[in-house]
Structure formats: C-alpha cells, structure tokens
Amino acid sequence: MTDTCAAAWDTYSKGQAQRRKTNARGETTWFNWTQYPDHGPGAEQLSLPPGGRVLDLGCGSGGNLAHLAMLGMHAVGVDLSPAQLAKARERWPGVEGMELHQGDALDFLVAAEPFDAIYSVFGAAYFTDPAFMLPTVLATLRPGGVFAMSQQPAVEGCYGCQASYIPRGPDEDPAVVRRWDYPAETWPRLLREFGFGGCTATVLPAPAEGKRKIGTLLIRAVREG
Template identity: 65%
Template structure:
C-alpha cells in the first residue's frame, strides 16, 4: 500500500459517517462545502439521466451515490481502501454506482469511454499536482462536459504546493500529504491554459454565525 493510501485510510477512520438524512429529510444529497446543508447542489454539474460522471477522490461515496439515484452513471475513484470499504458498505447496492480503488491520474489514463462531467469535493483536485491532472481530465471530458471542484480557499500568501497534516496517535508523527492552493484568479488562469472554457472560480461564504472560512468552487467546461 502506498504512503498516500495509508494517510487517507488514517483520515477516513477519524471522520464521522454522513448523517442518515439531511435537514430536508433526504437520504441522499450533494454537498460541495464543509458545512452541513449549505451551498449549491448537483445542478453545478449540469448532468442528465444516463450521463457518465466521475468523482475524483470520492471518499465514502455520498455524493456519487446521490447522483446514481438521479439516474446518472456515477463512477467514484479513491486511493483509500478504508474509504471505499465504507462507501461499499453503505452505498454498494445503489444501481448505477461504480467504485474503484485507484489514483486519479492512473484511472483517467486507463478509461476509454469518457465522461460528461468530472468533479472533486475536497478530493483529488486539491491533493494532486494540477498540471498533469487537468490535462488528463480534459482528454476524458466529452465536448461541452463540465469540470467542477471545491476546496478550502488558500491561506493568504501560501500558494502552490503545501503540506497537509493528518494526526495519528499521541506518540506518532502526523502523516503528510501534499495539496495545491491557489487564489480564484490563479485557478481561472490555470484552467484556461489547459484548454478549458467558461471558467469561473469564486468563494461561497460560510453560513451565518462565527464561521469565517468559505468554500472555493471552481467551474469550467471542456
């Protein structure tokens, strides 16, 4: 097992499961932000029944499972066996849902069918070097297909490749994974350089209260 897979297995064990239902009583839903019942939903993907959609870094599978319930052919990819085990336990019988253990770039290189949309929610598009990954996604997106991803906005002055720390036991050093942080305008330039159009990047404010960190959502079209 790779160091990256071990790190995300560790992270997975520390994360709570998705709630049985959301504030609207729904058993499946799509959430781009780190806050419950907040922000836009699957409409950003502009997909229809029968479309093939890829979740890069699907984690425990809640977003992909929701798309599958809408008649979308949802494909989830993650490097973590623990994450995927949780996804299969809860969502594995959902019609139209596929789950694969692989790294994002490797899966894209092997795929032959293509996708109508690709997305990442605090996933592979945050934790993978965007230069090769954006090219690989562009090659697999069908004409007019959507790329949408979300992540935390960068800390001011800390741009490009940064370190994220995943804590372990009290006597163990934290695990380290790389992430890529850019301001919205930098993401827009980067996607345009890779051949994307209709590029938009903006921060969705946090919900009212004491929370001050919003969610950066980037949208583009092949």
Template identity: 70%
Template structure:
C-alpha cells in the first residue's frame, strides 16, 4: 500500500484531520466473524455489501474519500485493484496502520476532483461511502467520474438523507475543541429523485436512489441514502 505525497494546501484537509480524531479504528471482526467487510450505512452489520458495485477479481475500483480504508481493504482481499483518495493524512495513517499487508490496496492523499482529472486509469467502479461524493459539488465531480469510469461501470455512493427543505449546498460543522470555532465544510444534499435527474444529465442513464431503513432492532430512525448509477456507452 503506498501513498501519493502530493501536497494538499486546503483547509478541508485540516477539517478532516479533526474529524479523524473522533473515529476509532474499524473493529477487528464484524458480527459474522469476518476480518474485512463492506458497509454502506452508518450502522454496523447492516445494509448491502460490495455486490452493489458489480465487480469481479482483477477489476479496478476507486474509493472517493476512503478514510481509514476498511471498505477498500475488503475489495482488495477479494482480488480487486483497490485505489483510495482522501484529504486527511490522519485518516490515511489509520489505513496504513490497520491494513499494512493488504495486497492490491493503494491510497493517495488529495482532492477527488483533482485526482480524477489527472489519472489515466479507467475504473470498473467508483464509490463513496459518506465521502467525497457528499462533500463535492456534483457539477464538478460527476463529469470527471463519468470520464474515468468504463461504459457499463457502476458509480455508487451513500450518505445521510437530506433534511426536508434543506437541499443543495449545506454547511457541516466539525468540532475542534472548546476554545476554537468548528471547522466548516460544504456538503451537497438532494432528494433521491433529484440525484437521479442529475446523474442522468451527466451520462448515467440507469440510476436508482433509495433510502435504506435502519435495522428493526435499532432505536435510531435515520436511514441511509444509497445511490447507484451505471455509466452509459
């Protein structure tokens, strides 16, 4: 596993480093005793798995906002060439610490749009789990995802559903301690049908957008928005 050392002079990097401090490493095993697994939702052992991406061994896949690399490591163990991009050095440090010996896993520090604009790789799938697809203007992100995804390839992402009436660019506040103002990053929230329209506009004719409900055993009620789009020819 290696890292692109490109310097990222962006306040978002510092914000996501602050966020990384609040997140522990992924558990050693999940409820089924597996050491790697894929998770689309904010709830443990819940929701669909990597099959959403329609990948096979040998395929290349890109994680936009890979964080500490849990989903990426799982795909690598299934035989994919798994590439991740993230703004936070602390998150990437966690990935190197947690998954030091996973073959086929590669992480880079940087901005998702910049990375996609500079890479020559055409991926079989691109995904984002509460990652860069949520925190990047879709007018900037969707064209470069389309350009770097093979025809018939899957682009899928998950995030919290929008608050009713709060659509488009919104502010997310990341705490930085009692004596500092919170870090602020932008996110983009849309209703499922708007995501479908946007993706179709940018060359993804086959799109589904669904709010996955929480587990019946969970007292929390907020679901997870999961969007899956297939690139056209």
C-alpha cells in the first residue's frame, strides 16, 4: 500500500507548480500554513531556538523547509513521494542545513533523534491515524518542543477516518488514502490525551478577497516537562 500511495503522490506532484521565486513581499523564502498564497501566520508558530532541529512530516517540494534552513535551522524533511523530493532538490539546490529523506513519516519518526519542533502542512500527519502519530511525535520532541499541523477543516458530521482519492492518471483508478478529520474543538482533547500541553486548534478564515471560503485548521501543542 505504501508503494501505491507513493506512486499516487508522484502523480499528484506532476500537477503542482513549483513555489514562486518570490512572494508578495519580495521574499525568496517564506513559511505558509494555509492553502492560500501570502496568507496566515509564519514560522513563529514553531517557537524554534536559534539553530534548532525541526522536522517536516510530508515536506513535499520543500518550500517551508528551505525557509527554515535559510533561517539557520537544521531542517529535516521526509516525504513518501520521490517525485516531490526531486522537485525539492531542483527548486532548492545546495541549501545549507536542509536534509531530505524518502519514506513513511511514522517509520522515520520512530528512528529519529529528538527535534525542537515537528510540523506538517497538509502533510503526513493529516494522513496518519492520530492514535499512532501523536504519541510518536511526542516521544520525538524535546521537552518544550512544539508540534503543529494544518489541514482542511472537517466537514460537519464527517469525523474520524475519511477517504481521499488521489489521481494516478487517465487510465488508472485513483488511489484511496485515508485522512483523519475532527472538529477544531476535538483536537485539543485528543492532544491532551496523548500527553501534550498548551493545546490549541483554530480555523484560520480564508482571505477576504476571492470567492473561496474554506478556512485552514491550524493545530498546535507543546511537549511539556
């Protein structure tokens, strides 16, 4: 199933443009939690110390990861898709402090050294059962470390494990991957159950301009102690 999902995300990658050379402020790297350009908070959500170790679960083509590396962090990314990682290497060649790995995010976490922050932007944490992901993230964070993730807000009444269909080309059925959706008010309780503190979950509204109205669910918690 992992190979099937990797192939599906490879196909998805081919339809996604590379990140722009600059954003609206003229910056060459930036952090974006939402599905909208030049919108929402930035890397400050991670509360990283200078030179901190940070992990991106499902780093895709590496835009957020490159930004953190350019800030002086040891920025590590893992992604299931070789095509996504190839795009990251093409777009961000030779960025010092940026480290890319191909594989399953949960497997990578189990074997990883501790991090000061772990995050996922519409990435692997969205597509992994919280019952496995959250305790593994907690165990891999240093005390005081931040876990943050963003994803689509849940559709009312469609909670728990849901199906997403990822295209694999015109001659193949789409791959079916699972994602986990809960209302914003449920996430802090889930996080506390697995030992996190400082738990918040907020729906960031879509930009006022434009017709799209779907916000972004931003979840944040801390390993205390």
